[in-house]
Amino acid sequence: MQAVSWLSKNKPVYLGLLSFVLSSAISLEFSTNLKNEIVSTNQNAVIAKTEKIADFLQEAIKRSVIDILTLQAFYNSHKDISYPQFKQFTQLFLNDINYIKTLEWIPKVEHKDRKDFEIQQTNTFNQFQIKKATANNRLEISEAKTNYYPINYIQPLAGNEDMLGLDLSADRIQLETLEFARDTAEITTTEQINLLDEKDALHNFLMIAPIYHTGMIPTSLALRRAELKGFVLGSFKIANLINRVNEQALNDGFLMTLLDLDALTQPLLFGQRHKADYLFDLQLPQRTWQLELTMSDELRQKTLAPPLYHWALFCGFIISTLLALSAYALTRITQDSRQLKTLNSKIKGHNQNLEAKVDERTQSLAIKNEELNKNVTQLTQSREALNKLMLELKQQKEQAESKSLELARSNKELDEFAYVASHDLKAPLRGIDQLASWVIEDLEANELTEIPEHLTAIRQRISRLERLLVDLFKYSKVGRHEEKVSQVDVQKLIKDVFILNAPSTQCSLSFSDNFPYKINVTAQFELIIRNLIGNAVKHADKEELHIEFDCSEQNNAYTFSIRDNGPGIDPKHFEQIFEMFKTLKPRDKVEGSGMGLALIKKVVNSYGGKVFVESSLGQGSTFYFNWPKNLHNK
Amino acid sequence: MMSEHQELNILLVEDDDIDAKAVIRGFKKLKLVNPIVRASNGQEALDILLGNNSKVSITKPYIILLDINMPVMGGIEFLTLVREDPALKGAIIFVLTTSDVDADRVSAYQNNIAGYILKSNVGDGFKEVVSLVEKFSRLVILPK
Numbered sequence: 001m002q003a004v005s006w007l008s009k010n011k012p013v014y015l016g017l018l019s020f021v022l023s024s025a026i027s028l029e030f031s032t033n034l035k036n037e038i039v040s041t042n043q044n045a046v047i048a049k050t051e052k053i054a055d056f057l058q059e060a061i062k063r064s065v066i067d068i069l070t071l072q073a074f075y076n077s078h079k080d081i082s083y084p085q086f087k088q089f090t091q092l093f094l095n096d097i098n099y100i101k102t103l104e105w106i107p108k109v110e111h112k113d114r115k116d117f118e119i120q121q122t123n124t125f126n127q128f129q130i131k132k133a134t135a136n137n138r139l140e141i142s143e144a145k146t147n148y149y150p151i152n153y154i155q156p157l158a159g160n161e162d163m164l165g166l167d168l169s170a171d172r173i174q175l176e177t178l179e180f181a182r183d184t185a186e187i188t189t190t191e192q193i194n195l196l197d198e199k200d201a202l203h204n205f206l207m208i209a210p211i212y213h214t215g216m217i218p219t220s221l222a223l224r225r226a227e228l229k230g231f232v233l234g235s236f237k238i239a240n241l242i243n244r245v246n247e248q249a250l251n252d253g254f255l256m257t258l259l260d261l262d263a264l265t266q267p268l269l270f271g272q273r274h275k276a277d278y279l280f281d282l283q284l285p286q287r288t289w290q291l292e293l294t295m296s297d298e299l300r301q302k303t304l305a306p307p308l309y310h311w312a313l314f315c316g317f318i319i320s321t322l323l324a325l326s327a328y329a330l331t332r333i334t335q336d337s338r339q340l341k342t343l344n345s346k347i348k349g350h351n352q353n354l355e356a357k358v359d360e361r362t363q364s365l366a367i368k369n370e371e372l373n374k375n376v377t378q379l380t381q382s383r384e385a386l387n388k389l390m391l392e393l394k395q396q397k398e399q400a401e402s403k404s405l406e407l408a409r410s411n412k413e414l415d416e417f418a419y420v421a422s423h424d425l426k427a428p429l430r431g432i433d434q435l436a437s438w439v440i441e442d443l444e445a446n447e448l449t450e451i452p453e454h455l456t457a458i459r460q461r462i463s464r465l466e467r468l469l470v471d472l473f474k475y476s477k478v479g480r481h482e483e484k485v486s487q488v489d490v491q492k493l494i495k496d497v498f499i500l501n502a503p504s505t506q507c508s509l510s511f512s513d514n515f516p517y518k519i520n521v522t523a524q525f526e527l528i529i530r531n532l533i534g535n536a537v538k539h540a541d542k543e544e545l546h547i548e549f550d551c552s553e554q555n556n557a558y559t560f561s562i563r564d565n566g567p568g569i570d571p572k573h574f575e576q577i578f579e580m581f582k583t584l585k586p587r588d589k590v591e592g593s594g595m596g597l598a599l600i601k602k603v604v605n606s607y608g609g610k611v612f613v614e615s616s617l618g619q620g621s622t623f624y625f626n627w628p629k630n631l632h633n634k
Numbered sequence: 635m636m637s638e639h640q641e642l643n644i645l646l647v648e649d650d651d652i653d654a655k656a657v658i659r660g661f662k663k664l665k666l667v668n669p670i671v672r673a674s675n676g677q678e679a680l681d682i683l684l685g686n687n688s689k690v691s692i693t694k695p696y697i698i699l700l701d702i703n704m705p706v707m708g709g710i711e712f713l714t715l716v717r718e719d720p721a722l723k724g725a726i727i728f729v730l731t732t733s734d735v736d737a738d739r740v741s742a743y744q745n746n747i748a749g750y751i752l753k754s755n756v757g758d759g760f761k762e763v764v765s766l767v768e769k770f771s772r773l774v775i776l777p778k
Contacts, residue, residue, distance in 0.1 A: 423703050431652040438659070457652060573706070594705075 016328030027316020035309040042303040054280035072209035090155040105153040107230035132170035185217040187285035191263040253299030257292040428461035483522035512550040520631040531596040536564040643696035649704040660764035675704040676712030
């Protein structure tokens with residue numbers, strides 16, 4: 001699996017490589033074919049060129065042979081040819097062609113005719129003698145021989161005067177050639193020879209044609225030897241023959257070499273030995289030369305590895321590379337896109353799965369949530385119920401506690417009430433008793449001055465006792481809430497109470513702006529107002545008393561306040577003043593049952609409210625008390 | 635004896651004028667001339683004892699006749715404050731009571747008071763109280 005995936009993963013690389021290899025092979029094949037085509041074309045061209053060169057050379061040789069043949073024919077057709085005739089005739093060739101360096105007439109001179117011949121020729125040429133060349137290229141008079149083959153005529157003569165009279169047979173090679181030509185009656189070519197007048201002797205050769213007396217070619221060898229009259233000879237300079245051809249060859253990009261295949265001593269005629277590319281046989285009379293043409297490196301390069309081939313190969317390679325890259329990229333892209341597609345579809349699948357799962361989960365979560373919510377709701381409800389129960393329990397407990405506290409307090413209050421009642425009821429009685437005894441004593445002692453005072457005091461205590469009894473009765477009724485509830489104009493009620501209890505000339509009354517008009521009250525509301533106003537009036541220490549009522553509203557209750565400009569109360573007495581029978585002033589100074597505030601406290605408490613005071617000495621006092629808003633008849 | 639005897643001052647702490655007058659009449663009847671200083675409640679009495687009252691003052695030796703039920707400051711509270719004050723600690727105090735309940739309450743301070751008298755027991759006036767004070771002042775050498 002891994003190998004396969006690896007293979008498929010690297011598919012682009014393989015495809016790229018494959019396309020590279022294929023296209024490279026194709027372009028190689030193509031360029032090779034192209035090369036072959038070009039090379040063969042080139043080679044044909046080269047061959048044609050070489051052939052042309054060879055032809056050119058062969059043509060030159062042919063023309064030279066023809067020249068010799070023509071001269072031979074001239075001699076064959078004329079018995080005796082004088083030098084002027086020879087000169088005139090050969091002039092034609094020499095003017096025309098420059099291959100031939102010299103054209104010569106070589107007669108056969110027998111020794112018996114030597115003297116006559118030398119004398120005769122001296123007429124034409126100055127000091128004509130038959131000579132020979134020594135080993136060191138010097139000329140000397142030829143020794144006596146059977147036959148001589150001296151150069152008789154030479155054209156052009158100028159510059160070649162030394163050559164006159166030179167016996168060619170003195171040189172062995174030349175003699176053999178001469179004899180060969182005589183015997184075969186053919187034009188014969190020598191191998192390259194040294195000529196006296198030449199420094200570069202190696203670059204000459206001779207073409208020799210035999211001339212017979214009959215002007216015909218004798219049929220037998222003996223006749224040919226007997227009938228031989230002489231030879232016509234053309235001396236060729238190889239350089240002359242070859243130069244133009246060589247020029248052409250170099251121009252065409254060849255190195256030329258010329259070989260004399262029949263040469264005994266020096267076969268190389270021109271150039272240097274190479275491994276030749278092209279060989280041509282050149283036919284000379286009785287001799288074969290070989291023309292060797294070697295391509296120059298440049299030409300070889302051009303021919304065998306043409307630049308076009310390289311370009312084709314290079315382009316092919318480039319194209320192959322591009323193709324490979326394209327294939328790679330294309331495959332890669334395809335693969336990637338396919339992978340992407342697969343991946344995409346996978347992701348899509350995953351997504352769908354995920355979505356489905358999410359949906360599922362969400363749904364289940366929703367269900368669970370709902371259940372949870374239900375549970376929570378139930379739990380909340382249970383808790384609420386529990387809370388309610390606990391609250392009820394707590395309330396009941398509190399109620400029980402408060403009731404037991406209340407009971408304890410009530411018992412204590414009862415005790416105190418009994419005690420205080422006994423004290424406060426007893427005190428006036430004892431006072432009356434005392435006063436009465438004093439009246440009796442004073443009457444007995446006949447001291448009458450204090451008696452009216454004591455009697456007044458007695459009456460004062462009796463009325464105090466009466467008031468005390470009334471208040472006690474009222475106090476005992478508080479909390480039963482048996483009175484009738486009625487809606488009253490509260491301001492009017494307060495004003496009425498104020499008028500009845502306060503001396504109007506020295507007292508003033510005011511209400512705050514937000515004071516309510518109609519509220520539900522019982523008779524006990526009036527009791528509170530009367531006691532508070534009464535206290536203010538009773539304790540007033542200024543010439544003018546001012547009382548101000550205020551009211552604020554809470555949810556279920558009003559909070560009334562009554563402020564006076566009286567002496568004020570020391571904060572340490574704030575609790576004490578609300579206790580029963582407690583007064584801050586002696587009874588004899590301020591008349592009071594000592595029950596007023598206790599009574600108010602009991603009334604307010606019985607309606608679920610509170611009563612309290614704010615004051616400081618010398619700053620007046622403000623008493624606050626609550627009164628229920630929604631008071632109805634039971 | 636009398637000459638050696640320093641005059642005993644009386645501090646009467648009583649809110650009820652009649653009761654106060656009764657004590658004063660009792661002293662008169664027995665021809666006692668001890669100076670009597672009247673306070674209407676415990677606070678007034680404290681002020682006098684500590685010299686904080688500009689009008690009235692009292693000098694040692696003295697005894698205190700104390701009522702229990704009084705406005706502003708009652709007798710029990712007064713007793714407590716006196717016992718806590720190092721200067722007043724040794725004061726001789728007679729408590730005038732009108733009930734057994736009062737007697738029970740005061741009993742807590744029994745050790746710290748010279749004795750107590752029930753008002754209801756005084757019969758006609760405060761004879762008993764006065765004579766008790768008279769005897770007490772003769773028999774006991776009071777702290778100066």
